[in-house]
Amino acid sequence: MTIPIIVAILAHDDILRRRVRTWLEGASDIAVVGEAGNKQEALEELHSWHPRVLLADLDTLGDSEEVAHLLACFPETRLIVLHGEAEESRVLEALQWGALGHLAKGNLQPEEVVKAVRSVARSEAFLSPTVAGWIVEEVARRLRAP
Amino acid sequence: MSPIRVLIADDHRLFRQGLRHVCQAAGGIEVVGEAEDGWEAVRLAQQLKPDVILMDIQMPGQDGVEATRLITANDPPVRVIILTMYRQDQYVFEAIKAGARGYLLKDIDERELVEAIRAVHRGDALINPGLAARLLEEFRRLSRGETTGETERLTDGEMQVLRLVAQGADNKTVAERLALSERTVSNRLSEIYRKLHVNSRTQAALVALRRGWVTLEENQNHNGHEGHKG
Numbered sequence: 001m002t003i004p005i006i007v008a009i010l011a012h013d014d015i016l017r018r019r020v021r022t023w024l025e026g027a028s029d030i031a032v033v034g035e036a037g038n039k040q041e042a043l044e045e046l047h048s049w050h051p052r053v054l055l056a057d058l059d060t061l062g063d064s065e066e067v068a069h070l071l072a073c074f075p076e077t078r079l080i081v082l083h084g085e086a087e088e089s090r091v092l093e094a095l096q097w098g099a100l101g102h103l104a105k106g107n108l109q110p111e112e113v114v115k116a117v118r119s120v121a122r123s124e125a126f127l128s129p130t131v132a133g134w135i136v137e138e139v140a141r142r143l144r145a146p
Numbered sequence: 147m148s149p150i151r152v153l154i155a156d157d158h159r160l161f162r163q164g165l166r167h168v169c170q171a172a173g174g175i176e177v178v179g180e181a182e183d184g185w186e187a188v189r190l191a192q193q194l195k196p197d198v199i200l201m202d203i204q205m206p207g208q209d210g211v212e213a214t215r216l217i218t219a220n221d222p223p224v225r226v227i228i229l230t231m232y233r234q235d236q237y238v239f240e241a242i243k244a245g246a247r248g249y250l251l252k253d254i255d256e257r258e259l260v261e262a263i264r265a266v267h268r269g270d271a272l273i274n275p276g277l278a279a280r281l282l283e284e285f286r287r288l289s290r291g292e293t294t295g296e297t298e299r300l301t302d303g304e305m306q307v308l309r310l311v312a313q314g315a316d317n318k319t320v321a322e323r324l325a326l327s328e329r330t331v332s333n334r335l336s337e338i339y340r341k342l343h344v345n346s347r348t349q350a351a352l353v354a355l356r357r358g359w360v361t362l363e364e365n366q367n368h369n370g371h372e373g374h375k376g
Contacts (some may be wrong), residue, residue: 068216095282097287100282127282128270129272131266132270132278135271135281135282135285136246137271140245142287
């Protein structure tokens with residue numbers, strides 16, 4: 001029996017939270033340790049939860065500085081941000097501040113959420129091809145700069 | 147919709163044939179040519195104007211990264227996917243700098259390869275997930291405006307010193323092994339520290355390991371080869 005991946009969920013939307021939780025609990029290698037509906041609650045609970053992966057709605061989490069703050073407090077935790085459509089710049093900022101994966105809330109698929117959790121738990125990035133494209137372009141541009 | 151036109155560049159015939167088979171079975175992808183080395187890849191890219199090139203890194207003559215640089219400089223819309231055995235950061239950054247839009251390891255399955263061809267064709271990118279995490283780190287560093295070892299390359303001489311240091315050699319031993327004066331070794335080490343933004347030999351050795359410039363296996367065998375065939 002392997003040790004499950006401990007996951008916590010932060011989202012103010014009850015339905016979203018419950019949906020994601022149900023999907024994750026369907027995977028035998030994942031254990032959802034808790035969920036929070038607001039940031040304050042999450043910050044208090046994370047100390048006892050010690051999740052390997054935190055799935056957090058960007059709208060609930062707040063601005064990118066919050067991402068950085070949170071990850072600085074919990075360096076063992078890998079962060080996946082959930083975001084709305086056409087929020088490219090917010091996603092890029094979250095990644096820049098330390099998130100390792102992202103998922104668009106609009107078309108969440110159970111298998112994809114599970115795959116994302118497993119990937120970041122292994123410290124692999126989980127990026128859509130579109131976001132990967134922006135990052136590749138940005139890195140190429142900066143590496144070529146004199 | 148017209149098919150995605152693909153050029154395959156790899157020095158192993160059986161691997162090329164495998165790729166051709168995968169592309170043809172996928173539907174909507176047409177293999178327009180095969181190149182055995184980097185020079186042929188550049189020539190065929192100009193001649194055949196493919197949409198996507200599947201490019202090996204290590205090939206006789208010109209390597210795949212250099213070929214990618216030439217091809218994307220001449221004809222930016224050509225999308226290159228690097229398909230390699232190399233999982234070292236150094237190659238990923240070099241490939242991306244050269245203009246590659248994909249970087250995948252040869253252990254991927256058919257579905258992932260087809261997905262990658264379609265993704266880069268529509269302008270997106272696909273990077274091996276483990277290496278994408280390193281790419282993100284680099285993205286963060288570059289966004290903060292920090293310079294990195296990738297932008298300031300070590301000279302061959304510095305690299306030789308670093309490899310021995312990573313194997314635990316002291317300055318005297320390094321000097322003996324490379325037939326240099328201890329003073330030269332010490333000077334090269336200072337340059338290495340400066341370029342890698344570190345201030346100890348342990349940190350320098352860690353950077354060398356992390357970036358794949360030396361491997362743990364190499365440490366044990368004391369053999370000077372870098373990486374393996376890709």
